[in-house]
Amino acid sequence: MSNQRFLFITGSARPDGNTDALARQAASHLPDTARQEWLNLDDLPLPPFRDMRHAADGVPDPVGNEKILFDATLAATDIVIASPLYWYSVSASVKLYVDYWAGWLYRKDLGFKSGMRGRTLWGVTVLAERDEAQADPLVGMLHKTADYMHMDFGGVLLGNGSRPGDVLRDERALRRAEQFFAAARHGLPRVSVQV
Known part of the structure; x- marks a missing residue:
C-alpha cells in the first residue's frame, strides 16, 4: 500500500485554466493508492508576506489559511x-505561498526544513509561447527551491496553450502527462529532469 500523499498547489489567475487541466491529466495517471489533495490558492488567500525573523516577537504561529497550507505542505510526500x-x-499567488516557506523555516520548533527533506517537488506549467526555453526561469526557481530544501526535484511538465482548453489539444503535453509521475507510480528513485 502506497503512503504517497500528493499535494497539488494551483495558482492560476483563471479558474479551470490550462495549467490545472494539464496537472489533472498527469494526476489521473497516479496509482489509486496515492492520496491527492488539491488546494487552489485563490480559495486560500494569504496576506503579504512579512519577514519577521529578526522581529522582537519572532515569526508568529501559522493561523487561518496559512495554517491550512502549512499543514498540507508538511503532510505531503510530493x-x-x-x-x-x-x-x-510562477504566478504571484504561488510566489507568495513559497515566500511563506521562509517564515516557516525560521521557526525551528515547526520542523519545516527537516520535515521537507527528502520530499519531492514537481512543477506543471502551460505557456503561450512555443519556445519552451521561455519557462527556464520557472524551472530554475523550482529546482533551486528543491535543492535549498534538500528535496528531490521531479521536474516540470510543460504544455502549450493560451485560450481555455488549448492544452488539451497539445498532444505532446498529453503524452508527457502520461509519463510525468512514472517514478512515483513504480516506486523508482526520482531524478532531477526537465521534461
Whole structure:
C-alpha cells in the first residue's frame, strides 16, 4: 500500500485554466493508492508576506489559511506546483505561498526544513509561447527551491496553450502527462529532469 500523499498547489489567475487541466491529466495517471489533495490558492488567500525573523516577537504561529497550507505542505510526500507561466516565472499567488516557506523555516520548533527533506517537488506549467526555453526561469526557481530544501526535484511538465482548453489539444503535453509521475507510480528513485 502506497503512503504517497500528493499535494497539488494551483495558482492560476483563471479558474479551470490550462495549467490545472494539464496537472489533472498527469494526476489521473497516479496509482489509486496515492492520496491527492488539491488546494487552489485563490480559495486560500494569504496576506503579504512579512519577514519577521529578526522581529522582537519572532515569526508568529501559522493561523487561518496559512495554517491550512502549512499543514498540507508538511503532510505531503510530493508537492506539485501548478502555475501558468507569468512573466517567465510562477504566478504571484504561488510566489507568495513559497515566500511563506521562509517564515516557516525560521521557526525551528515547526520542523519545516527537516520535515521537507527528502520530499519531492514537481512543477506543471502551460505557456503561450512555443519556445519552451521561455519557462527556464520557472524551472530554475523550482529546482533551486528543491535543492535549498534538500528535496528531490521531479521536474516540470510543460504544455502549450493560451485560450481555455488549448492544452488539451497539445498532444505532446498529453503524452508527457502520461509519463510525468512514472517514478512515483513504480516506486523508482526520482531524478532531477526537465521534461
